[in-house]
Amino acid sequence: MKIKDILSVLEQMAPLAYAEDFDNVGLLTGNASDEATGVLVCHDALETVINEAITKNCNLIVCFHPILFSGLKKITGKNYVERSIIKAIKNDIAIYAVHTALDNHKNGVNKIFCDVLGLTNTKILIPKENYIRKLVTYTIPENLEKLRNALFDAGAGNIGNYENCSFNSQGLGTYQGNENSNPEIGIPGEFVEAKEIKIEVTFEKHLEAKILKALFNNHVYEEVAYEIYSLNNTHQNIGLGMTGELEEPMDETAFLNFVKEKMDANGIRHSAFTGKKIKKVAVLGGSGSFAIKSAIAAGADAFLTADLKYHQFYEAEGKLLLADIGHFESERYTKNYIVDYLTKKIPNFAFILSEENTNPVKYL
Known part of the structure; x- marks a missing residue:
């Protein structure tokens, strides 16, 4: 090998x-x-x-x-x-x-972190932005199934827990080829009106070359009409950090002792206790001070991360328990x-x- x-x-x-x-x-x-x-x-x-x-x-x-x-x-x-x-x-x-290729993966560093703590109902804390693209193309009905399946096989059409997602609409396409053209329908120089299907699928941007190869290899047209758009949607299955829930709420001291044992941490630095039970937990392996506000916005009762500086503990503002368990420990x-x-x-x-x-x- x-x-x-x-x-x-x-x-x-x-x-x-x-x-x-x-x-x-x-x-x-x-x-x-x-x-x-x-x-x-x-x-x-x-x-x-x-x-x-x-x-x-x-x-x-x-x-x-x-x-x-x-x-x-x-x-x-x-x-x-x-x-x-x-x-x-x-x-x-x-x-x-x-x-960070594994940090951002839905089954990566932060899912591992959550699994060690036994957290359920896990979700990405900071979904990745500018990562979803959309392909729009047009073909004749006879080519629809072959082309669409090829795009699915190349990785298009995955949305959360669903795959093979697309939107298809019927319309009327027109074209007129010159003397060097070789149209699928009609002849060079003829103005053609043909029924076409518009196919719309989303995909992760790193798959673009693979998606386009599938498009060109499985399309019947000599010249393939297509558009690619960058979407503002965040990717719900890629991103930094994660939230999850404990089976049963725990008081803050018991929770920190639980984390210390599970993550084999030698010591935990933490913000002032809030007096609230811990149920929803946010985690971010490694240096995660930039995600404090995201953890608060997500409604977490505690945020576990590493490399927090003195003044960053103030950012908890009594809204959650902020804990630094150590960089190595959070990724161990x-x-x-x-x-x-x-x-x-x-x-x-x-x-x-x-x-x-x-x-x-x-x-x-």
């Missing part, structure tokens, strides 16, 4: 197009055409993890955080990032990062999910969970 075969499965799990614009996801080092000897899955691709990969004969490391986040102008080994990259390249080890089960996913998809290959604890924060 080649590395690129495994990367293809990883992109099914977390499409790179889901990642935030600031992020650096995908293949960071290595040659995707190399044969894969083994895969080590970790949280951070540090030098110690690369040593582990060497020892365990893994030439692909799948990490959550990208070790290369911003550009490097020099690679001299003067810091932990440069040393990791040098060692990976010297030992022909490919590094692939998923980060992500690597387990990746290993489980890959093992199910490729059961006859070695996927190894890293034994290295890469949490840089220590507690007394």
Whole structure:
């Protein structure tokens, strides 16, 4: 099996197009055409993890955080990032990062977070904007079923829990081809009026090339008339953070102790108690201070995230319990999910969970 075969499965799990614009996801080092000897899955691709990969004969490391986040102008080994990259390249080890591509997935980081806490009725906290597009095209009735099914197969027409969604309306199309034309109906130079079906389907923007290929390959017209629009609708199944509900309401102290145990947190910093029971919970793995207002707007009784600064605790404003459980802790089960996913998809290959604890924060 080649590395690129495994990367293809990883992109099914977390499409790179889901990642935030600031992020650096995908293949960071290595040659995707190399044969894969083994895969080590970790949280951070540090030098110690690369040593582990060497020892365990893994030439692909799948990490959550990208070790290369911003550009490097020099690679001299003067810091932990440069040393990791040098060692990976010297030992022909490919590094692939998923980060916000998995953060934004409906079954990704925040769903894992919710599942560990046993939350139900989960929903995306901050749905992704500017990600839905709409295709409008026209064809003759005889071509409708074939063309529409091809668009569905390419990924168009998925809305929430529904698939194969489209709107179809009948009208009258006109055209007149020149001497070089080869019309499906009529002859060159003839003015033609024909019954046509207008097909409208929505799709995720990263599927556009695939959708257009299906359109052109399955349409009967020599010249395909179509339009693509960017919609202002948010995507209810892609986005950052998540809300969910506890089975039974808990008082605030009991809830924080419950979270500490479930997330194996060494300590939790939190805002002042509100005196209310906790039922609806918002979560956002990693740095989530930007989502405090969203958690309040969603009606959450508590918001669990990480990397909160002093003044950001004031933003709770007595409306919810704000808790910082630690960056690593909030994402700690992500690597387990990746290993489980890959093992199910490729059961006859070695996927190894890293034994290295890469949490840089220590507690007394």
